[in-house]
Amino acid sequence: MSEQLSFTDIEARICHISHLIEEDKLYFVQMAGPPLMALLLAKRMRAPAVGYVVEEGAIAPEPSFPLPRMMLGASRSHFRSVAWTGMNWVDAHAALGYMDYGLLAALQIDRFGNFNSSFIGGTYERPERRFGGPGGANEIASQCWRTLIMTRLQRRKFVNRLDFMSSPGYLDGTPGAREKVGMPPNTGPYRVITEDAAFDFDEATRQMRLIAVAPWATMDSVLERMEFEPLMADKLETMEPPSEEELNIIRADIDPGGFSTSRGQWITIDRESGQKVG
């Protein structure tokens, strides 16, 4: 009997994003939660020197593990920063062009990488399900050179029409659309990462393009879970599955006890083939 590996969709996304982190770049990471967990995993596994800032103004922390549950504390997550500043300062660092990547999570996303973190269903005045709001996502997605967005692969998340555009992608996809509303040039969403698939954006049309799928997923299984049809890369790459070492780090240090990450949907794969089991 071959060995199996189980993880949640949240853990899969954290691992996938962490594989993209480049050590010589600066990251602006949206508060606690999976985006920060992905950066920290990369820091532990493959890019120990990578620098990042968080909205509240901590610059290049070297967090002390294990982090407190739900990252409720600042002292360990801001541990050994090089500076403790404030929100207006780090937002200015992004405005100045120092932030190579913004790292964010989205509730709902459209083909141009515009995304929603405000409400689902109903109207602005009477939403069916209201969420916390854009937080710092709008300024991060507008001012960092490139934005990495993580979200779950579901039809109700990859939609033709957002219930609310909290933060910008390429807007209507026309050339210069972002600049026309005040954003710095040459910025925008770079990758969208889900548990089963990765997307980039076509340079000409600014539309989302499927570029890679997890070993346990197929093009069809991905498209079934999207309301819109993305563009297709000429060749679909296969994403690297989470490793046992990565999962151990997430569970022991980054999200001790799996307070956030264990609440996802479980995926069990055969280690050798990478295919889903059961």
Next chain:
Amino acid sequence: MSDTMQVIASGKGEFKPPDPDGFREHVREHKERRLVNKVISEKDAVERFVSDGDYLAYDQNVAVRGPASLFREIVRQRKKDLWVAAKFTWTDVSLLIAGGCVSKVDVGWMEFGPVLNRAIQKGEVKLIEWTNGALAYRHLAGALGVPFLPMRYMGGTDTFNESGAKLIEDPYTGQRLCLVPALYPDVALLHVHQSDIYGNARIFGAGVSPLEIAMSSKKVIISTEEIIDHELIRRQPQRTTIPFYFVDAVVVAPFGSYPGTTPGLYGADLEHWLEFAAAQAQDKTDDYLEKWVFSVASHEDMLDQRVGAKKLLQLRQSETVREGYYE
């Protein structure tokens, strides 16, 4: 490029009109320039400085260093019709809404539970969209004494449409920019690590925008973990976050961020939030408020009768890091 600044688009969100000159007059009339003892009780501070209908600002990052004891006192005094700047907030706005204190919320980010959802559905609370950064930036504009500042985000989104931002063409570069109106809050609540009796206050750690809020608010209440000797302020002026003349009241509040954390001193009490979450889910926030706010006379009473020494010691012990804060 042109010599007139053209407004290309405007959000429809309501905003408190910026009034830098009115703020200057307020400062001239009401702000104390001398070093005077400003230490008063939380009850007196909230009675004197928080009025029904005020625009309320505060500083915290989620569970970190929020002015929780002052929020509870506002609920205890049943203040009404507040308009709050909810940037980087967790359950505090829900608490104020459960207490019937809030009519409008400028949204950056906050915990969104059943209390807020019910209040919106019933039309009791009105939201106006901004972002964390836009609210901090509006505080900065206020702190600089100007009516607005330009910035390079929010344009083109629904957030812009529901905000009070404007899209303009910059007369210097010809490029498009967003403008946001300065925020001049009526009252600010800030929790700090240390303050002298005059309100020279020290915050240790990353801080969102405490100084900007202190500078731009008409009335500033500080709650402090401890009062330190004025001489210590003079010896290490670099450590002062907020100079005294911005501050109207200093309230002594050890564990003032409870159930949140003040870094370097004590950790957050997760169990407490689970209790609040359960109260929200079961529509029993009245019971929660009775237990934690109305049935105790003060923050000190709450610590003594509801939290208890054992829990407080645990929270002290759970904060293992002092490096950077006190060392």
